[in-house]
Each structure stands twice: as C-alpha cells, then as structure tokens.
Amino acid sequence: MRESVLLILRVDPHTSNEDIDFKIKEFKHLADSAGYDIKGVVIQKRSPDIRYQIGAGKVEEIKRNVMGVDKVIFYNRLSPTQVYNLTKMFNVETIDRLNLILEIFAKRARSKVAKLQVELATLTYELPRARELTSILKRRERPGFMGLGRYGTSYADDIQRRILKLRRELKTYTKSQKARRKRYRSLGIPRVAICGYTNAGKSTLLNALVGKRCTKSANQLFTTLSPITRSMRIDGRKVMLTDTVGFLEGLPHFMIEAFRSTFSEIYEADVILLVVDASEHHKTIRRKLKTSHSTLFNDWCERPIITVFNKIDKAKCFELEPVRHLAPNPVIVSALNQEGIEDLKTKIGELLPPLETKEIILPMSPESLKKLSTLYKRGIVRELHFDSCIKVIYQTSHEEMKKIKEALDVR
Ligand SMILES: Nc1nc2c(ncn2[C@@H]2O[C@H](COP(=O)(O)OP(=O)(O)OP(=O)(O)O)[C@@H](O)[C@H]2O)c(=O)[nH]1
Ligand SMILES: [Mg+2]
Structure with a gap:
C-alpha cells in the first residue's frame, strides 16, 4: 500500500x-x-x-x-x-x-556509482542537520523521538567519516571514466550529450536517435539517474550519444557536486542537446530553459548547444519567439512520433568537430582488403574505386587520420 x-x-x-x-x-x-x-x-x-x-x-x-x-x-x-x-x-x-x-x-539508483552519488548527496545534506538535531535531542532528552531515533551522539562523526570514504571511492570511478573518454578521443569518435529538465523526453529522444528502445522512459520525474551511452551514426560517422540525469529548479550546489561525474558527461561532450518540453506554456518553457542554462553554466561550458523542442505533437500553439534568446540552434521534434529526427541529425552533423578528407591508395592485394576493412571500422569511406589499385576517399578526424595512415602504412 x-x-x-x-x-x-x-x-x-x-x-x-x-x-x-x-x-x-x-x-x-x-x-x-x-x-x-x-x-x-x-x-x-x-x-x-x-x-x-x-x-x-x-x-x-x-x-x-x-x-x-x-x-x-x-x-x-x-x-x-x-x-x-x-x-x-x-x-x-x-x-x-x-x-x-x-x-x-x-x-532509482541501480549502478554502484549512482548509489555512491546518492549516498554522498544524502549525507552531505544530513551532516549539519545531524549535528544540530543531536544537540537538540540531547538538550531535550528525547532520544528515539518520532523518526529522529538515529541522531545518537556519534552519528554526525560517523557521517563525516563515511562522506570522506565515498569521495575517495567516487574519485576512482572518475579515473576510469577519464580513461574511457581518452580512448574515444584517440579514436576520433565524437560525443553528444542529451540533457535538460526532468521529464522533457531525453530518454525517448535517445531511443529515437539510436532507432531502438535502449532506455526506460516514463511520465515521472527522475526516471533516469545513471547516464547511459549508445553509439549511432550521423551521416555515416560514428557518434557516442549519452542520456543524463534531468535538471530541476532549486537543486542546491552540493547535489550537483555529488553528481559531478554524471554532469561531466555533459561538459565534456562535443555537442550538447538541451531538450525542453514544447507542449507547455511558453512561460514554463522559459523558466525550465533558464534553470537548465544555469545548471549547465554552473561549471564552465563552452560546447555548442542545440535546443531540442520536443513533444511538438502535443503542443497546441508553440511559439519560438518568446524563448528564442534562451534557445541556441533550435530544432523542433516529436521524439515519440519520430518527427524532426532527421533535421536534428543534420544539425548535430553540422556542429560536430570537422572531418578531414583524404585520398588513400592501396595496392591490389589480400593485405589491402584487410586494411580496407579497418578503414571502414574506424572512419567513413566516402568513395571506393577499384582499378589497378584501390582508391579510397576517406574521412575521419585530423588526429585519427594521422594515426591510421601510420598504422596501415599508407600514403
Ligand atoms: N506526446 C509526447 N510525449 C513524449 C514525447 N517524448 C517523450 N514523451 C513522454 O514524456 C514522458 C517523459 O519522457 P522521458 O523520455 O522519460 O523523459 P526524460 O527527460 O528522460 O525524463 P527523466 O529521465 O525522468 O528526467 C514519457 O511519458 C514519454 O512518453 C513526445 O515527443 N511527445
Ligand atoms: Mg530519462
């Protein structure tokens, strides 16, 4: 019940x-x-x-x-x-x-990291209160009073110790997260993060962009807590797409701080999709956009932002004008009905770090066919011509182009 x-x-x-x-x-x-x-x-x-x-x-x-x-x-x-x-x-x-x-x-916390983050946020909120409540209960000699029973004498010290331990554990996670990002960067795979007010339709949008149901969406707040990352293709280019925890008005700094590693998925992305529910009144849209921007700029963030006005199927009279100043690169979609998703992909493609295009010549040999398959895996083969040799018009990031040419020993 x-x-x-x-x-x-x-x-x-x-x-x-x-x-x-x-x-x-x-x-x-x-x-x-x-x-x-x-x-x-x-x-x-x-x-x-x-x-x-x-x-x-x-x-x-x-x-x-x-x-x-x-x-x-x-x-x-x-x-x-x-x-x-x-x-x-x-x-x-x-x-x-x-x-x-x-x-x-x-x-909602399922993963180990999410559980650690939630515990850290809870204890950070609890610590000053624990100190004061312990002393109130002591003064009034009311230990064990109505749900306040835990506030015994050593409670605040126990919390303090646990906070330090949680911070250390989360640091270890941040290190492995950094290593993973470095690997993507070295492979020249760009990252796109989906963020925005809770319940705006972020997870539905991830499912729509990837083309299958990868994550849960529901009409409740904070359905998603841990970030999830899936790969997708934008004009043939492999991109990693991450869905993140939603924003909410009045979230104090210590909570954002506890979720630092989750939020860093946003700050470190190449492009940010800021999702907003377009079916709400424009004053609500403005308010939620303001909250989203102030949460984003809580830390320094200079990434290009695409404002995704979602749920347009449900919007009675959506007007962009009243909120345009808060909405860089606006795109209008319905993630649920898959409307506008192609326009959004085009926009993402325009804002991704530019690609380098090179002509690669491979001799006609079984060895070259192996090299060709590596090229397919790691970048975009725009054109392929078989003649006395194999001519490939190849696209990838600048760093990756240098690496792949060295690795395959091609000119
Ligand atoms: N009508 C309509 N409903 C949508 C659309 N996109 C999402 N929804 C609904 O909005 C609700 C929230 O969607 P989610 O994708 O869970 O939203 P979210 O931003 O990931 O939410 P949290 O993870 O809780 O922050 C669900 O009931 C979705 O079905 C849309 O384009 N049109
Ligand atoms: Mg979600």
Missing part, C-alpha cells in the same frame, strides 16, 4: 499565482514519482516563521487534520529546529522537498 502524505508550501506574500501553480504542480509530480498517495496540499502566503516555517496558527489547524497521514512534506527547506518542532507538533515524520528528491534518487 502506498504511504499517504500531506504537502505543504509556504510562499512569500507577493508571490504570483503562476509561480505557486508551477511549484505545486512540480511538487505533486515529485511526490507521485516517489510513490506517495497525496492526501492534501496546504499553501500559506506569509514570511517564514523561524520555529515552524509556516505560522503557528496554521500548524495548529493542520495538526487537527493530520490524523491518518504517514508523512508531512514541506516544499521549503526546513532547518533542523523546524524539523524537530514540526515532528513534535504533528507526531508524524516531517521532511522537506530535498529529502523527497533524495528518496526518489535512492529508489
């Missing part, structure tokens, strides 16, 4: 209805993606209260209706004192949106 939750959002007094709607829609989608049954939503417009985040009167009101709910989730970030006070008032576990996101991540 699904656990039931009550969602609470506090906004400042002058917040627009549009902003509230955006936050609530996303908050509900997050709770639903985590598998909760939403029993109710409470919104309060006021400045933050230091004890409870929402007003004390509102807390009393909710307290009367919170019976039968398994958990209370706040959209706002809660301080450890607020967690303690609210848990005490409601008598059920009370968490915030970041805990909720971390719960989803923990559910």
Whole structure:
C-alpha cells in the first residue's frame, strides 16, 4: 500500500499565482514519482516563521487534520529546529522537498556509482542537520523521538567519516571514466550529450536517435539517474550519444557536486542537446530553459548547444519567439512520433568537430582488403574505386587520420 502524505508550501506574500501553480504542480509530480498517495496540499502566503516555517496558527489547524497521514512534506527547506518542532507538533515524520528528491534518487539508483552519488548527496545534506538535531535531542532528552531515533551522539562523526570514504571511492570511478573518454578521443569518435529538465523526453529522444528502445522512459520525474551511452551514426560517422540525469529548479550546489561525474558527461561532450518540453506554456518553457542554462553554466561550458523542442505533437500553439534568446540552434521534434529526427541529425552533423578528407591508395592485394576493412571500422569511406589499385576517399578526424595512415602504412 502506498504511504499517504500531506504537502505543504509556504510562499512569500507577493508571490504570483503562476509561480505557486508551477511549484505545486512540480511538487505533486515529485511526490507521485516517489510513490506517495497525496492526501492534501496546504499553501500559506506569509514570511517564514523561524520555529515552524509556516505560522503557528496554521500548524495548529493542520495538526487537527493530520490524523491518518504517514508523512508531512514541506516544499521549503526546513532547518533542523523546524524539523524537530514540526515532528513534535504533528507526531508524524516531517521532511522537506530535498529529502523527497533524495528518496526518489535512492529508489532509482541501480549502478554502484549512482548509489555512491546518492549516498554522498544524502549525507552531505544530513551532516549539519545531524549535528544540530543531536544537540537538540540531547538538550531535550528525547532520544528515539518520532523518526529522529538515529541522531545518537556519534552519528554526525560517523557521517563525516563515511562522506570522506565515498569521495575517495567516487574519485576512482572518475579515473576510469577519464580513461574511457581518452580512448574515444584517440579514436576520433565524437560525443553528444542529451540533457535538460526532468521529464522533457531525453530518454525517448535517445531511443529515437539510436532507432531502438535502449532506455526506460516514463511520465515521472527522475526516471533516469545513471547516464547511459549508445553509439549511432550521423551521416555515416560514428557518434557516442549519452542520456543524463534531468535538471530541476532549486537543486542546491552540493547535489550537483555529488553528481559531478554524471554532469561531466555533459561538459565534456562535443555537442550538447538541451531538450525542453514544447507542449507547455511558453512561460514554463522559459523558466525550465533558464534553470537548465544555469545548471549547465554552473561549471564552465563552452560546447555548442542545440535546443531540442520536443513533444511538438502535443503542443497546441508553440511559439519560438518568446524563448528564442534562451534557445541556441533550435530544432523542433516529436521524439515519440519520430518527427524532426532527421533535421536534428543534420544539425548535430553540422556542429560536430570537422572531418578531414583524404585520398588513400592501396595496392591490389589480400593485405589491402584487410586494411580496407579497418578503414571502414574506424572512419567513413566516402568513395571506393577499384582499378589497378584501390582508391579510397576517406574521412575521419585530423588526429585519427594521422594515426591510421601510420598504422596501415599508407600514403
Ligand atoms: N506526446 C509526447 N510525449 C513524449 C514525447 N517524448 C517523450 N514523451 C513522454 O514524456 C514522458 C517523459 O519522457 P522521458 O523520455 O522519460 O523523459 P526524460 O527527460 O528522460 O525524463 P527523466 O529521465 O525522468 O528526467 C514519457 O511519458 C514519454 O512518453 C513526445 O515527443 N511527445
Ligand atoms: Mg530519462
């Protein structure tokens, strides 16, 4: 049976209805993606209260209706004192949106690296809270109180030690990831990364570009956590395509930091596909594009970006003009119906690092046929002429051209 939750959002007094709607829609989608049954939503417009985040009167009101709910989730970030006070008032576990996101991540983490990253993010969030909660519980002599039982005296020190260990383990992974990239680079195979707001259709797009179902897509947030890479051909050229974890508004820096190795798939790509759901209102599109750009530029990123407006089959009146300034190289597609995919491939081809074209002459011999098969594997054979010798019009990256000519001993 699904656990039931009550969602609470506090906004400042002058917040627009549009902003509230955006936050609530996303908050509900997050709770639903985590598998909760939403029993109710409470919104309060006021400045933050230091004890409870929402007003004390509102807390009393909710307290009367919170019976039968398994958990209370706040959209706002809660301080450890607020967690303690609210848990005490409601008598059920009370968490915030970041805990909720971390719960989803923990559910989705399959690979060893993803599990390490999620644990690192969770503990980084937990550490300062653990310190403060331990001291609150000690002062009030309430060890083991309502879901706060783990905050014993050595808990914060244990977390600190575990964080250091996780960082070391993730470093080892980063090294092997670097070695893999170096190999692709030395073979002259370019890399394309798919990124964008969560649920924009990134995984569906990877499936459409590769031409088969390689990864799961679903109408929930953070379906994809670990990057997956598949090869595809763009105008005959082999390209590695990577699908990555989605972006979300208000993700703190420490979370992006914990997923550094995943995000580096984006920063180190030759071309970035920034996917956005074109079926939403242009104000939502603008907001999600802004979040995506600020997440991307969190680190320095100078790669060419193609803005992929997806789900055009569902869009009632898509207009590019209001968001054009945030959308370099726009291409409009429906990944689900495979519309516009060829145009997108053409655009990717235009932005990939340029290829070098050379004429290669091979003598007529069985040995040359072996060399020819290597040429096919490692680059693009544009033309092939058999005469007294074999003439190949060959294309590959500049570095690879040098290497292959040396390896095959051809001119
Ligand atoms: N109508 C329509 N739906 C689409 C299209 N592309 C994706 N979807 C749907 O949008 C939802 C999300 O798709 P995903 O491919 O999982 O999105 P994602 O960006 O990978 O999501 P996360 O991995 O959760 O960040 C799914 O229900 C897809 O079927 C499209 O072109 N048209
Ligand atoms: Mg996905």
